[in-house]
Amino acid sequence: MQPGTWYEATAGAPPATDPPEAVAGAEVDVAIIGGGLAGLWLAGALARAGARVACLEAGAIGAGASGRNGGFCSAGWACGARDLVALVGPAHAARLEEAAVAGREAMARRAFADPGLQARRGILTLGLWPDPALPLGPEAVAARVRGPRYRAGAEDAAGFHFHPLRLLQALAEETRAAGARIVAHCPALPRPRAPGWEVAGPALPAPIRARAVVLATGGYGLGDLPDLGRILLPIRTFIAVTGPAPGIIAAHVPTDAAVSDTRRAGNYFRRLADGRLLWGMGISAFGTDRAERIAARAAADLSAHLPALARDLKAAGVGFDFAWSGVMAYARHFMPFVRAGRDGLHLLAGFGGHGMNTAPAAAEALAQALGGDGGALAPFDAIPAPAVHGVLGRLSAEAHYRALRLRDRLSEAAA
Numbered sequence: 001m002q003p004g005t006w007y008e009a010t011a012g013a014p015p016a017t018d019p020p021e022a023v024a025g026a027e028v029d030v031a032i033i034g035g036g037l038a039g040l041w042l043a044g045a046l047a048r049a050g051a052r053v054a055c056l057e058a059g060a061i062g063a064g065a066s067g068r069n070g071g072f073c074s075a076g077w078a079c080g081a082r083d084l085v086a087l088v089g090p091a092h093a094a095r096l097e098e099a100a101v102a103g104r105e106a107m108a109r110r111a112f113a114d115p116g117l118q119a120r121r122g123i124l125t126l127g128l129w130p131d132p133a134l135p136l137g138p139e140a141v142a143a144r145v146r147g148p149r150y151r152a153g154a155e156d157a158a159g160f161h162f163h164p165l166r167l168l169q170a171l172a173e174e175t176r177a178a179g180a181r182i183v184a185h186c187p188a189l190p191r192p193r194a195p196g197w198e199v200a201g202p203a204l205p206a207p208i209r210a211r212a213v214v215l216a217t218g219g220y221g222l223g224d225l226p227d228l229g230r231i232l233l234p235i236r237t238f239i240a241v242t243g244p245a246p247g248i249i250a251a252h253v254p255t256d257a258a259v260s261d262t263r264r265a266g267n268y269f270r271r272l273a274d275g276r277l278l279w280g281m282g283i284s285a286f287g288t289d290r291a292e293r294i295a296a297r298a299a300a301d302l303s304a305h306l307p308a309l310a311r312d313l314k315a316a317g318v319g320f321d322f323a324w325s326g327v328m329a330y331a332r333h334f335m336p337f338v339r340a341g342r343d344g345l346h347l348l349a350g351f352g353g354h355g356m357n358t359a360p361a362a363a364e365a366l367a368q369a370l371g372g373d374g375g376a377l378a379p380f381d382a383i384p385a386p387a388v389h390g391v392l393g394r395l396s397a398e399a400h401y402r403a404l405r406l407r408d409r410l411s412e413a414a415a
């Protein structure tokens, strides 16, 4: 097993960032805490509009979910279309769905502009049972993925997949070129200091003075951020990547598209540019980040769903070379919090497992709101903010995920 993620192993040198001294003691219009996709996208939009922006990231650029995810980018939100209408009503839901499509397209423009980002069109959804929403029949499915359990499918030709860490690194460089200061390895927290805010952290020789602060911290550090920790749960999810075996993998997964299945606690997978298979699985409110255990779970999943591929890989001596986890932020309703606080403390977090289009969409809306467009956040303001109840909430989420997995197994056995 190799250390770190496949993305880290294939991304090259980290992007240039600013030293903490470049922002320490400075006065900025907006300090953004968190340099994932949400924070960087917002930093770029604000800097291009002329604001003085500092974006502070606790780890390396892309160390959070944005640089270690499945790399799928499609329309929609984590909560699903029907639940979204029930949550905010049809008018706000329609605006949010439009924004989610615009988010996907903005990401596609960025991802396809640079061949190094390995973008490819196509996301295939597979079902284990016939389903009117999945028009591809068994033969069409078998031409794309050779797994005995998959019986129906649907293709999303506008969706795409890509190398998320490389995209994030390129975005960091562009955002800096647009005038934002980006500081990596700089954990920071805000505290009110009238007028405005001060942002301090152990790597900063002096606090930053900011008229406004945006919390774009995803699922990381929620324990130190009561404004978000009250309404978001950190949820872990897992990825493993096989050794290179381009011929074997293409024989069993002929499609270039990224693939996911419709089970309640489903899997997703895609072929990578260097002839490996990325396999994504599982969610847990407590789960492990031990690579060996994640790889063992991936091997069991692969044997269950693509048994012939698992057998051929084993015969060729190919196992899993990389395995890792990442943390997502989930509200109880699976929608993010994108809020402009009257006190200048703003929220941009909670994109769950569907952030590659929604984080840019939400960041654009927040940038417009901070630029004076009073209506830009109206659909987000309609999203309620129920408490997640700390450890009790995590226990209940874990029980829910386990129940979903059990229901999947029962219906697989009955199929």
Ligand SMILES: Cc1cc2nc3c(=O)[nH]c(=O)nc-3n(C[C@H](O)[C@H](O)[C@H](O)COP(=O)(O)OP(=O)(O)OC[C@H]3O[C@@H](n4cnc5c(N)ncnc54)[C@H](O)[C@@H]3O)c2cc1C
Binding pocket: 033, 034, 035, 036, 037, 038, 039, 056, 057, 058, 059, 062, 063, 064, 065, 066, 067, 068, 069, 070, 071, 072, 073, 074, 186, 187, 188, 189, 216, 217, 218, 219, 220, 221, 224, 237, 238, 239, 280, 325, 326, 327, 328, 348, 349, 350, 351, 352, 353, 354, 355, 356, 357, 359
């Ligand atoms: C394994 C995995 C697979 C996924 N697959 C997909 C997928 O295929 N498609 C999709 O659309 N979505 C996917 N997601 C979800 C997606 O990655 C997230 O929704 C998205 O990246 C969230 O972006 P973010 O900027 O809000 O959070 P993050 O990318 O997590 O960024 C938040 C950053 O804030 C930093 N931070 C936290 N606290 C502080 C602090 N006090 N000071 C400074 N910095 C701080 C963290 O270090 C982190 O880098 C996946 C997530 C995971 C974990």
